[in-house]
Amino acid sequence: MSVPQTSAAPARAREVSFEQRETRRVGRAVCYGHHGELFQGQIEDMSGRRRRCLVSLPCVSLKTEVVIRPARASGWRVMPPHKIKAQRAVELTAAVLGAPDLGGTIAVSSNIAEGKGYGSSTTDCVAAIRATASAVGQQLSDSQVADLCVRAETASDNVMFDGVVLFAQREGVVLEDYRRSFPQLEVIGIDTDPTRVVDTLVYPPAAYQWHHIQTFTTLVGALRRAFASGDLRLLGRIATASAIVNDEFLPKPMFSEILALVSAHALLGVAAAHSGTLVSLLLDPRDPALPRTIDAVLRALHALGITEVSRFRTTHGGPMPMTRVAP
Amino acid sequence: MTSHKAAALMASFRPHLIPLERNLTAAVFPLMKIIPAEFCVRQARAEGALTPDSLVIESSSGTMALGLAIVCNWYGLKLTIVSDYACDDALCRRLRDLGATVERVPAAAAVGGYQRARLDRLHEIAATERRAWWVNQYHNVCNAGAYSGVAAQIVEALGHVDCLVGAVGSGGSACGTAKFLRVLFPDMRLVAVDTFNSVLFGQPDGPRTLRGLGNSLMPGNLDHRMIDEVHWVTAAEAYAATRDLHRRSSLFRGGTSGAVWLVARHWAAAHPDATVVCLFADDGTRQAHEIYDDAYLTEHGLWLDRLPAQPLIVNGPEAAAGSWSMFAWNRRTYDAAVAQHA
Numbered sequence: 001m002s003v004p005q006t007s008a009a010p011a012r013a014r015e016v017s018f019e020q021r022e023t024r025r026v027g028r029a030v031c032y033g034h035h036g037e038l039f040q041g042q043i044e045d046m047s048g049r050r051r052r053c054l055v056s057l058p059c060v061s062l063k064t065e066v067v068i069r070p071a072r073a074s075g076w077r078v079m080p081p082h083k084i085k086a087q088r089a090v091e092l093t094a095a096v097l098g099a100p101d102l103g104g105t106i107a108v109s110s111n112i113a114e115g116k117g118y119g120s121s122t123t124d125c126v127a128a129i130r131a132t133a134s135a136v137g138q139q140l141s142d143s144q145v146a147d148l149c150v151r152a153e154t155a156s157d158n159v160m161f162d163g164v165v166l167f168a169q170r171e172g173v174v175l176e177d178y179r180r181s182f183p184q185l186e187v188i189g190i191d192t193d194p195t196r197v198v199d200t201l202v203y204p205p206a207a208y209q210w211h212h213i214q215t216f217t218t219l220v221g222a223l224r225r226a227f228a229s230g231d232l233r234l235l236g237r238i239a240t241a242s243a244i245v246n247d248e249f250l251p252k253p254m255f256s257e258i259l260a261l262v263s264a265h266a267l268l269g270v271a272a273a274h275s276g277t278l279v280s281l282l283l284d285p286r287d288p289a290l291p292r293t294i295d296a297v298l299r300a301l302h303a304l305g306i307t308e309v310s311r312f313r314t315t316h317g318g319p320m321p322m323t324r325v326a327p
Numbered sequence: 328m329t330s331h332k333a334a335a336l337m338a339s340f341r342p343h344l345i346p347l348e349r350n351l352t353a354a355v356f357p358l359m360k361i362i363p364a365e366f367c368v369r370q371a372r373a374e375g376a377l378t379p380d381s382l383v384i385e386s387s388s389g390t391m392a393l394g395l396a397i398v399c400n401w402y403g404l405k406l407t408i409v410s411d412y413a414c415d416d417a418l419c420r421r422l423r424d425l426g427a428t429v430e431r432v433p434a435a436a437a438v439g440g441y442q443r444a445r446l447d448r449l450h451e452i453a454a455t456e457r458r459a460w461w462v463n464q465y466h467n468v469c470n471a472g473a474y475s476g477v478a479a480q481i482v483e484a485l486g487h488v489d490c491l492v493g494a495v496g497s498g499g500s501a502c503g504t505a506k507f508l509r510v511l512f513p514d515m516r517l518v519a520v521d522t523f524n525s526v527l528f529g530q531p532d533g534p535r536t537l538r539g540l541g542n543s544l545m546p547g548n549l550d551h552r553m554i555d556e557v558h559w560v561t562a563a564e565a566y567a568a569t570r571d572l573h574r575r576s577s578l579f580r581g582g583t584s585g586a587v588w589l590v591a592r593h594w595a596a597a598h599p600d601a602t603v604v605c606l607f608a609d610d611g612t613r614q615a616h617e618i619y620d621d622a623y624l625t626e627h628g629l630w631l632d633r634l635p636a637q638p639l640i641v642n643g644p645e646a647a648a649g650s651w652s653m654f655a656w657n658r659r660t661y662d663a664a665v666a667q668h669a
Contacts, residue, residue, distance in 0.1 A: 214475035221479025
């Protein structure tokens with residue numbers, strides 16, 4: 001994974017700007033990515049309706065910027081050309097905002113690898129939607145962005161929200177708003193299969209059984225407690241429980257070996273990406289033994305032959321960019 | 328009944344979490360069995376086993392019957408309950424008002440007691456009624472599987488939990504709640520409360536005065552490998568503890584809750600650094616004329632001047648007799664824990 005160092009960005013901040021260019025404006029927006037999911041599952045209400053939902057593990061070192069340069073002619077040219085979901089998001093947004101004839105160039109620049117579970121396509125779409133709104137001089141609420149995003153790419157991560165939410169990624173609706181920002185966690189990120197990419201749209205969603213869904217009910221109750229009280233240990237246990245269930249459906253290479261590190265080194269827990277190959281070891285940044293623990297975990301990963309390792313803090317981390325770690 | 332209304336009604340049956348001691352919280356259920364009743368019916372409907380023209384049938388001495396009667400009434404499902412003398416006239420009237428048919432078997436079976444007699448009658452009904460769907464709370468995995476919301480509520484209120492104390496009858500509430508809590512807290516202790524002459528943890532079957540816990544038959548929902556400690560409590564002890572709980576907390580509960588209170592209070596005092604949760608399954612109304620009547624208790628030899636401060640520690644189920652006894656089950660299978668002492 002090659003992630004350039006970026007300056008510490010304010011967590012989940014939206015950066016939307018525009019400048020006058022002839023009669024249309026140039027629209028510009030940034031969206032930050034995530035390092036897989038802290039929690040992912042499916043919950044059921046009494047009528048039996050089931051909804052898939054997730055909480056992302058934010059990573060402000062990962063970001064996408066989209067610049068929209070309107071042209072006189074209609075039709076879009078997207079750069080790089082394979083960012084078709086971003087183009088679809090721009091077209092939908094322009095139509096919704098009453099500018100269906102808008103056209104021009106869409107420049108997507110991102111340091112986020114695709115198909116790994118960093119939410120690259122959602123960050124592309126969110127930045128594209130906000131940049132389009134900016135280009136036509138309008139603003140969209142987070143929920144409107146979520147709605148457009150799901151329409152553009154079928155299922156979205158919750159990177160469009162400033163605060164922590166339990167997000168139904170297929171309906172694009174917030175199921176629970178925890179009304180706070182994500183707590184700071186120290187993360188050791190692992191790409192368990194550097195050669196593999198997962199297409200979110202092609203990969204079938206996990207066919208959870210009723211007992212999985214009941215387990216998620218308990219975990220969602222625990223999430224409320226963990227976010228409300230800032231209980232990082234509980235947050236880690238929730239992530240681990242979610243990762244264990246989901247490994248039945250999208251197995252990660254070496255998952256059990258990585259899981260064993262959690263108890264061996266008294267880590268908070270392990271989180272896994274719902275699509276893609278990422279696994280995150282979660283550590284308490286307030287732990288005085290943190291540097292020693294990190295060293296020990298990195299050595300253990302190296303001994304397992306795991307070389308694609310990075311380190312970052314979720315948010316509010318100060319000058320702590322995502323760095324690739326040489327074993 | 329719309330599902331929206333049903334959800335609001337179910338929310339009214341959520342347990343209240345009441346702090347009883349510094350490190351002990353009780354989950355106090357208005358009607359615990361409505362939780363498995365609703366979930367078993369919901370799952371059976373989703374799987375197609377239960378259709379609008381089905382006849383729901385179940386063997387129950389009381390609270391499962393009431394839970395099912397409420398749920399079946401919501402959904403317009405026919406219900407037949409096979410019960411016995413323990414289903415008193417007031418409860419029967421309530422069940423019938425909700426549209427249920429109630430049958431009471433006249434006598435206990437030679438082996439397996441009233442439970443066996445009820446099941447025999449239930450199988451007769453199932454054989455003649457083609458559309459019968461048996462809830463089967465003792466073996467239906469959805470009974471234990473129903474308690475994820477209870478676990479969610481406990482974690483949301485308390486965070487980390489070190490010990491759960493619950494009475495065992497079907498095994499649903501104790502093993503179900505513990506299973507979901509252990510997804511987060513694998514080291515959490517599970518303390519089971521039973522009564523003498525119940526087969527659940529290796530006692531010989533026999534007549535039992537204390538109702539609402541214990542069993543003459545072995546239920547599939549009891550997973551012995553989850554249990555850390557077993558306590559057997561007498562009816563007299565459970566009733567005295569029920570009264571003690573009432574005087575201290577004003578919680579008006581039944582004998583099962585009293586037995587759990589006796590064990591949980593002791594466990595919490597012995598482990599002051601642990602966060603302990605106990606499950607109070609039964610409300611006091613049905614047994615008020617017995618447990619809360621001094622003359623009745625004296626007359627039936629159930630009066631106790633003083634509660635024992637701690638259990639007798641026994642090294643096997645057969646050694647437990649006479650008064651509150653504890654056996655370290657240590658998450659063994661039934662055979663491993665009982666055979667060793669047989």
